[in-house]
Amino acid sequence: MSLIDQLNQLEHEALAALAQITDLTALTEWKNSYLGKQGALSRLSRGLGALPADARPAAGARFNTARATLEQALERAEAQLKRMARQHAFEADQVDVTLPGRAPAVGRLHPTTQMLRQIYAILGEMGFQVWESPEVETDEFNFQLLNMPPDHPARDMWDTFYVETTPGDATLLLRTHTSPGQIYAMRANAPKPVRAILPGKCYRYEQVTARHEMQFYQVEGIAVGEQISFADLKGTLVAFAERLYGKGVKTRFRPSYFPFTEPSVEFDIECFLCGGTGCRVCKHSGWLEILGAGMIHPTVLRNGGYDPEKVSGFAFGMGPERMAMLRYGIDDIRWFFSGDERFLQQF
């Protein structure tokens, strides 16, 4: 058999052996036995020296192509085997992607807190600063300085918890609204302009029901300056409502009464639950009461240290729980102070 015939046979045999290989160990063996320094191809090539000189170049070239063919085949087989090995690994490693994930434990902020933060953010952009004032108040701050002297009939609008005091001491009560904070914020700034919001807990002597709580939050807002009018109050409230309830929300202003504002106004937005056609939540009126407001009463301005003939201002008050109840469709205000995680973890 000629050397070339032997080479052809070797090439054929090597390729056939390669086709049978299914793992990397066998592949390495194959590589060593055919392409290694002591491999079959090298050994056969030693026969080149015995050829006539004129036949050597052609035979040498044939040996080179045979080596190239086998090396390429090896590369392909190697790649194929790697692919298959990966494939097997993937199959062994696959998961049911519908199984629940590993959730990091992340807690939630109370819905009232979330609502308050949104209010701070929106009004903060309009220059309102957050102030605080006491929850246990004097009759003077909760009523008298807000234009409700003793025996004022409007006091009936606020059922009040009183705190036991020693006879002769100032009357103490749980503030029924955050409005006393107006006086603190004004006195801290007068005669300079002020824009403030006063968030906090308030209390009403009221039987606790799904709609009424003895404890709730309120956010009072005031703006006092040299040229603040009712039109500014309207503009501010509409801008606030559009940020909170979406651009173009329908709003309604209607006259109301608070002893500490004059004129007073109730601010409604179109009921977003029924689109204004009337439902149980809006008491079939198509409107939702969002907040009460008005131009600060001259007496209150004076009590805050301002001259009501030189400056004017507006005030507004809103209830974050009520706003959250409307937003999330919460049907019972008592959940807010229950500390119940079944409630807290929904927001």
Add this chain to the structure above:
Amino acid sequence: MRVPLSWLKEFVDITLSVEELAERLTRAGLECEGIERIGVEGADLPWDPEKIVIGSILEVRQHPNADRLVLADVDYGAGAPHTVVTGAPNLFPYKDKGRLPQPLKGVFAREGAELYDGHAEGWVKMRLKGRPVRGIMSDAMLCSEKELGLSEDHEGILILPDDAPVGAPLRDYLGDVVLKFDVLPNMARCLSILGVAREIAALTGSPLRMPEMTVVEDGPPVEGRVRVTIEEPDLCPRFTATLIEGVTIGPSPLWMQRRLTMAGMRPINNIVDISNYVMLELGGPNHMFDADQVADQHLIIRLARPGERLVTLDNKEHNLDASLGGGMLPLLVCDPHGPLSLAGVMGGASSEVSATTTRVLLEVAVWDPTIIRRMGTALRARSEASKRFERGVDYELPPLVQRRALSLLQRIAGGSVAQGMVDNYPRPWQPVILDLTPREVRRIVGISLSAAEIADLLRPLGFACDLIDNGAAVRVTAPSVRRDITMLADLCEEVARIYGYDRIPLSLMADALPEPRNNPSLELELRVRDLLAGAGLDEAITYSLTSMAAVAAVNPADADASLYLRLANPLTPEREYLRRSLLPTLLDALAQNLRERERVLLFEIGRVYLKRAPGSDDPRPAEPQRLALALAGRRYERSWHTPDETVMDFFDLKGIVEVLLTRLNIAGVQYVPLTDDPRFHPGRAARLERDGSVLGVIGELHPDVCERLAIAAPRAMAAELDLELIGALVESARYRAISRYPATTQDLSLVAAVEVPAERVAATIRKYAGALLESLTLFDVYEGEQVGAGKRSLTYRLVFRAPDRTLNDAEIAKIRQKIVRGLEYDIGATIRG
């Protein structure tokens, strides 16, 4: 205030639909809270105009087969009379009397009419079907009030007045609409039909009509026969009295009873009903005395005298002392023998109009709102009258009320009216006159109106307006009915209200912004909330009010009521004291949650309320902010990938607190063992201290506390920290240059006595390691046989690094040697490796 539409229409023409009217008034400040329809379209039970009509009962006959039924022949305006089978007891007296000389009027309902079932509990609708009753076909009915939805009454059929038009649909005769208004304190003038009508007239431009006031003064003059003495003119600025003699007491006419019922008052008899009717109609409370029970017909308005007593209309006897006037002596209407009534609040039993009354002395007065309010509050009874007096009644109203009441009395109860009226008016109305400029309207309301335009808006409300200073201002005189108008801002509101709040433009404040202001306590609160939520805790807000029992459940030693602010008027015993700690309410929430779930982590930021020392300048308590944490249950949620079944303990809570303090850049906080706090496990609690000041406490709850709170978990943890002290320690983060050189890691295992706190071991290592020690991590703690009794092994990983070079082995070995010797010398520790 409930206002029947038919009544309103007597005073003003209304062309708007009911809904439009309600919306219009709401937008003008008189909030319509609801619309109730009776019989008309849209009502719960609309009366079919074809099938429910007025009938005339011509004859009543015995049912041939039933003793307790009669047959009534009813003419309902459609040819032949129709026979109706009925058991109405109020028809029995007319049985078998032949054709009635004066037919009775009733409500006739034909087959197919929808009615309420008179025999059912509550309001159940039914449709009238023809069926034989004891052999006689019955396909129509004479209706009771209940069947029509007018009242609960099903004793007999409703008998209508003789002049009721036969055949007319009942809907047109008795159907009505009631508007329900929420009248705010500044709208007292709208506590009357007249007041609401006046608003409508001003808003729509329709003229206002006054009701029938004709009185025939056919009696002798009242002058000299009735005397009035006012001893307290400041409390009684006006008192009028008239006399009507020869009245007949009886029921009032159906229309009046219907209107009173719709307005929410119960009909009594013609005299009382007229009194109430006129009050509702004109807004003027009044009082009818039986004149024969008033000695000498002499009324004296004075304060109570010591020892006086009075039995009021509700048959309660009162001591007339200062307790009944909220600190003031009660104001009375008396005769020379003694008290007759509590002025403006409640009449007395002795001079009440009774079935035998023939002479009525009619009082219409104006009272001081404060004394009325105080008496009403002390009595715990706000009558319809006192409600109006408290808010201020028009000084000029009494003569009108007198005439309207007399006119109705004479027409309905008969009698002759004494000529004239006793009118004591010691404190006449002082009109409020204000000069309103367009500039002021622009300044407050933000709209530009001329003086003439302003006047045009105010006049329909009854304000007298004169342009002054060449039209630069309007001189406005408020009508006497507007006692709420005292200053320019009030007029601005009226201008804005009638102009229409919705027409006022929107603008954004052009004023200067306020001075910048930092709010560190708010910023701290926001950060702490975010950090704790990020650490897996849910935020709770609990009640500020608690009870001594709840306090004692957490710590009996804290339940000293004298330390707490107590409500004078608590709603329930559970919410009686202002809290001094967040733990009682938050731990209660923890216990409640543990009934529902296996893992609970809560925090709350809120105020506590601490009494000031006696003699303090500020009467208000201190209200420091506190932070409380509470957790218990599984360390990990039960899940398929976490086999860990362990429950949380002290170190879960401590880890959260450490993360919080670290993130606030507060260093150097000491955890001092807390062994004697009854709230906590004596071996698993600590006080947090920094430079001697106590920031709070942290620990596992004492099993006794868990038992009292019914906390169903093997271990429950709680902490309470003073947020104000923490706020004062917050530091800003500081950057430390990051070394470019490699670190060298060393593990060090040592054995020390169990009593040596880990913190002391770590401090010792740090002390000897010096500045090159970058971090120190305790990663193993072992107690057991291998180290011997009373000892424990602690294993630390130390990472060394220099800012400016690579450390070599010799340097590290030297430091390690120092640490080892230091540990042996300072705390007697031996090194294991």
